[in-house]
Amino acid sequence: MLTLVLVVVATALLFEFINGFHDTANSIATVVATKVLSPAQAVMLAAGTNLIGAFWGTAVAQTIASGLVDTNVAAMTSQVILCALIGGIVWNLFTWWRGLPASSSHALIGGLCGAALAASHNNWHVLIWSQSAEKWTKNKGLLWKVLLPMVSSPVAGFLLGIAIMVMLWAIIAALARAGGPLGRLARPRWVNAFFNKAQLVSAAYMGFAHGTNDAQKTMGIIALALFGAQAAGALDQLPAWLAFLHPTGDSKHIDSWIIASCALVMAAGTAAGGWRIIKTMGHKMVKLHPIDGFAAETSSATILTLAAHYGMPVSTTHSISTAIMGVGFAKNPRQLKLTVIERIVWAWILTIPAAGAIAYGLLAGFQSMGWA
Numbered sequence: 001m002l003t004l005v006l007v008v009v010a011t012a013l014l015f016e017f018i019n020g021f022h023d024t025a026n027s028i029a030t031v032v033a034t035k036v037l038s039p040a041q042a043v044m045l046a047a048g049t050n051l052i053g054a055f056w057g058t059a060v061a062q063t064i065a066s067g068l069v070d071t072n073v074a075a076m077t078s079q080v081i082l083c084a085l086i087g088g089i090v091w092n093l094f095t096w097w098r099g100l101p102a103s104s105s106h107a108l109i110g111g112l113c114g115a116a117l118a119a120s121h122n123n124w125h126v127l128i129w130s131q132s133a134e135k136w137t138k139n140k141g142l143l144w145k146v147l148l149p150m151v152s153s154p155v156a157g158f159l160l161g162i163a164i165m166v167m168l169w170a171i172i173a174a175l176a177r178a179g180g181p182l183g184r185l186a187r188p189r190w191v192n193a194f195f196n197k198a199q200l201v202s203a204a205y206m207g208f209a210h211g212t213n214d215a216q217k218t219m220g221i222i223a224l225a226l227f228g229a230q231a232a233g234a235l236d237q238l239p240a241w242l243a244f245l246h247p248t249g250d251s252k253h254i255d256s257w258i259i260a261s262c263a264l265v266m267a268a269g270t271a272a273g274g275w276r277i278i279k280t281m282g283h284k285m286v287k288l289h290p291i292d293g294f295a296a297e298t299s300s301a302t303i304l305t306l307a308a309h310y311g312m313p314v315s316t317t318h319s320i321s322t323a324i325m326g327v328g329f330a331k332n333p334r335q336l337k338l339t340v341i342e343r344i345v346w347a348w349i350l351t352i353p354a355a356g357a358i359a360y361g362l363l364a365g366f367q368s369m370g371w372a
Helices: 002-033 039-054 059-066 078-097 104-119 142-178 180-184 188-231 240-245 256-272 275-284 290-309 316-331 338-368
Strands: none
Touching: 002 039, 002 078, 002 104, 002 188, 002 240, 002 256, 002 290, 002 316, 039 188, 039 256, 059 104, 059 188, 059 290, 078 104, 078 188, 078 338, 104 142, 104 188, 104 316, 104 338, 142 180, 142 290, 142 316, 188 256, 188 290, 188 316, 290 316, 316 338
């Protein structure tokens, strides 16, 4: 039983590593595409800022641990969590192999929902659809924390990308009208030089925001697995060197060792890179310049930071993809490559049900063989 718990924790960290190199592309594609940083430099920047961001709060981790699945309907055993993780990992690797920037967040959530449904023998009440507390910011459940943000964050990314581009152009136009020394700052050479430097800041902001949201999802899964193992008695007789596995609080508390390990593993995964997706994100959708990259990264990072604050496990992929689309649309709607965008949208639509189906099938198979 203890061995299975350790396997679940190791698998969760493997998911976090894959999440790191899968979603690295999302956080650094623009800074690579604009040639502000080399791929190696961008990866190291993203790894460092991911690490810092992962320590910045645990609201998203708490949502994953206690806000999506009702553990009173079906116990979140190690087998259930393991199948949820494998469902997310398989879909992540498939979309990485195909070069599709699908959402690791939604792959994990889909896997968790699919495994929970199988564990409850198709009792849909195991999924928390909507549950309100005293304030709307504390609403939890799939409706408030997953489905609405899944729709609203891409729309917000698209619109904010357009808005920031328009604002930047307005500032440049105002400088040009001012003439004199200020007018010179509006020349393309000066604009490119400025945003070459400014994009370093926006890329760091993007990496930080990615860490605040994505690293926390695996923290929540590990916490959920350990609470389930403790309830099942699997942690009753731990050797001294594994005593840290005992949860020290309730489901609203994420232990420090979980935060640190997920942060470090995601940073390591980020350092491994994800060049297939970078090619799709940074080159195939729309041609980017430094000012475009700055606008896209700033838009996406702002959405991710706000979502993390409210405990919403939104997709880094969705926010940066649509921010890039918004920037491209603001420049020239005809520049957008609709065939590439169509492939990405289909990956978004399929992610939760595909990862859920994989996890459901795995657990159903284990149940038929008496392993769960």
